[in-house]
Amino acid sequence: MDSHPIVQHIPRLRRYARALAGDRHLADDLVQDTLERAWTKYHLWRPGSDLRAWLFAIMHNVFVNQMRSRRVEIEQVMEEPPSAPVRATQSDGLELADLERALSRLSMEHREVLLLVAVEQMKYAEVSKALGIPAGTVMSRLSRARARLAQNMHLQSNVVPLKAVK
Amino acid sequence: MTQYRDEDLQAYVDAELSPSRRGEIQAQLAQHPEDADRVRLYAKLNEGLKKLYESVLDEPIPPRLLVRPRVWSRRIAAAGMAAGLLAAGAGLGWFGRGLQSVPATALTLPRQAAIAHVVFTPEVRHPVEVGASDEDHLVRWLSKKLGTQLKCPKLGEFSYELVGGRLLSGPNGPVAHFMYQDKRGSRLTLYVSSRRGESRETAFRFSQEDRVSVFYWIDGNFGYAISGEIAREPLLKIANAVYQQLNP
Known part of the structure; x- marks a missing residue:
């Protein structure tokens, strides 16, 4: 087994891609395109800097390009019910199948931020680096993504996040 | 509040x-x-x-995610010689991740050496697997792989210093690949390949593989080739020195 640092990140790239793209094959296509780009650009990676953030930034760019070039295809996939069987069906009272469906109805921008924080457990600063957006934008997208997700699951009627509590 | x-x-x-x-x-x-x-x-x-x-x-990682195809083609492209050098091999199903895939008998010794030269010399970060600082280890390791006592020639008198070396797969088995570099960054490679068939000896031969000049010879069960993007005459002097150091 190849012990190159890039290879060690493949399982996490696959997980993120799966959550992002929904479909297994589309997700692995996304990972493959990301890796091809990462291998060819590896000489540009600055040793000592965060390799994971670098790889996720590449995946973000590849994903954005793929969405642009095959928007129609992706939208069709997103409208289908989740194809992969969900192993665990419940988490703390949440139906995971509902959660997956609700997630797939989020916009790409919201999905990315939410997944990097919740699934990949990145710090906000890392998310900002990986997606190339300011920290404030990470915060506002995260806030809206969560409100939308809860709304999609009919768990929360109030979708307008409070700006401040007085 | x-x-x-x-x-x-x-x-x-x-x-x-x-x-x-x-x-x-x-x-x-x-x-x-x-x-x-x-x-x-x-x-x-x-x-x-x-x-x-x-x-x-x-989940097990699908094999298609574990190959690194584009890096390979980028290296070749970086050398700017893909078409010329690889045409012979490509038609014969030459593909894949390295010289491992060169079909036996398809490529001559100087061509194998020239391909290895153009693939690895443009590398900035990973030109070699084992660096010159571990020269002893490098020589021991490659000697063991090739089943002979290798020597690493000194080319300091020509202003070339050892960068290091790597193990490659040639059509007949393992290949030891040593790289040298001068102060201007010009690189030479020494390609030592085991060969099949009866033991024999040849004189020096010269081959011009596109931009790469190659002097090569066969000594016993091994083929030697020294490659560089330099003129024939200076390379001949270096090839002579290499030969003498390997056969004192």
């Missing part, structure tokens, strides 16, 4: 707050049950999302 904003609640859920700020928010939430519910819901969503995809981490 104002105490927190929506950002604080998000950061609270994601454990991004300092311990003191976290304590403050926690105290505030006791006064605002609706927000406390929301925080609990968001934490549940975090957990659910994690659970939803965690099994992907344990």
Whole structure:
């Protein structure tokens, strides 16, 4: 087994891609395109800097390009019910199948931020680096993504996040 | 009386707050049950999302994700000689991740050596597997792989210093590949390949493989080739020195 640092990140790239793209094959296509780009650009990676953030930034760019070039295809996939069987069906009272469906109805921008924080457990600063957006934008997208997700699951009627509590 | 904003609640859920700020928010939430519910819901969503995809981490990685095809072609392209040097091999099904895939008998010794030369000399970060600082280890390792006592010629009198070496697969088995570099960054490679068939000896031969000049010879069960993008005459002097050092 190849012990190159890039290879060690493949399982996490696959997980993120799966959550992002929904479909297994589309997700692995996304990972493959990301890796091809990462291998060819590896000489540009600055040793000592965060390799994971670098790889996720590449995946973000590849994903954005793929969405642009095959928007129609992706939208069709997103409208289908989740194809992969969900192993665990419940988490703390949440139906995971509902959660997956609700997630797939989020916009790409919201999905990315939410997944990097919740699934990949990145710090906000890392998310900002990986997606190339300011920290404030990470915060506002995260806030809206969560409100939308809860709304999609009919768990929360109030979708307008409070700006401040007085 | 104002105490927190929506950002604080998000950061609270994601454990991004300092311990003191976290304590403050926690105290505030006791006064605002609706927000406390929301925080609990968001934490549940975090957990659910994690659970939803965690099994992907344990799946075997599909083999197609473990190959590195484009790097290979980029290296060749970087050498700017892909068409010329590889045409012979390509038609014969030459493909894949390295010289491992060169079909036996398809390529002559100087061509194999020239391909290895153009593939690895443009490398900036990883020109060799084992660097010159580990020369002893390098020579021992490659000697063991080739089943003979190798020597690493010294080319300091020509202003070339050892960069290091790597192991390659040639059509007949393992190949030892040594790289040298001068102060201007010009690189030479020495390609030592085991060969099949009866032991024999040849004189020096010269081959011009596109931009790469190659002097090569066969000595016993091994083929030797020294390659560089330099003129024939200076390379001949170096080839002579290499030969003499290998056969004192």
